[in-house]
Amino acid sequence: RPRQKPYKLHADKGYDYRRCRAHLSRRGILVRIARRGVESSERLGRHRWVVERTHSWLAGFGKLRIRFERRLDTHYALLKLAFSLICL
Secondary structure, eight states: OOOOOOSEEEEOGGGOOHHHHHHHHHTTOEEEEOOTTTSOHHHHTTSOOHHHHHHHHHHTSHHHHTTOOSSHHHHHHHHHHHHHHHHO
16 A cells, blocks of 8 residues: 555644754645644643553653663563553
């Protein structure tokens, strides 16, 4: 399936930079970024996106926050265990 560019981008105040807005505008993507000091966080920050929420859950597992395991299979097993605990 060919890749498609998004129609609109929603972002929080951390992405409120002129270069971010200019880059998205050049690509023809509508920008919906909260402005620092102007808009309240209640309008754009109402929903916590699935990816951000999952990363915050995984950050609760100390071994996964910083990868100490040298072997990939051990790290992958710990990752599967963490996801199993999150789903449980």
